[in-house]
Amino acid sequence: MVAEVDKGALLVAFLATKGVEVDPEKYGNQKVSCIGHQDRSPSASVDAQKGVYHCFSCNLSGDVYTLIMHDRGVDFNGANEIAQAELRADAGDPSPVGAGRRGRFIPSWRMGASQGSGRFLPPNRR
Numbered sequence: 230m231v232a233e234v235d236k237g238a239l240l241v242a243f244l245a246t247k248g249v250e251v252d253p254e255k256y257g258n259q260k261v262s263c264i265g266h267q268d269r270s271p272s273a274s275v276d277a278q279k280g281v282y283h284c285f286s287c288n289l290s291g292d293v294y295t296l297i298m299h300d301r302g303v304d305f306n307g308a309n310e311i312a313q314a315e316l317r318a319d320a321g322d323p324s325p326v327g328a329g330r331r332g333r334f335i336p337s338w339r340m341g342a343s344q345g346s347g348r349f350l351p352p353n354r355r
């Protein structure tokens with residue numbers, strides 16, 4: 230069984246690379262600063278569970294692929310490649326399901342989100 234990487238997790242990971250922090254486990258819409266225009270007060274809305282994004286100011290709207298296409302100026306295939314190459318590691322199994330408590334493993338998007346870049350220390354570094 231191959232588990233598809235969750236689109237919501239990809240969206241959260243992508244927004245983290247843009248310095249936008251989203252709680253990946255929160256249901257419903259979260260207000261965030263829009264990545265599509267200069268946004269001083271949050272005017273965009275993200276649903277991390279559904280993986281959808283919508284800005285009420287500039288109408289940038291869609292899923293993670295739409296945002297990557299907008300941000301990088303690529304087509305869908307390009308966005309898909311970027312998602313696989315750059316986001317999958319962040320979005321893919323951040324913690325084993327049912328492993329118990331949260332907090333031991335900190336996904337990189339959480340560690341670096343406020344600085345806008347994921348900083349990730351491999352657990353087995355020597």
Ligand SMILES: [Zn+2]
Pocket residue numbers: 263264265266268273284285286287288289
């Ligand atoms: Zn916007």
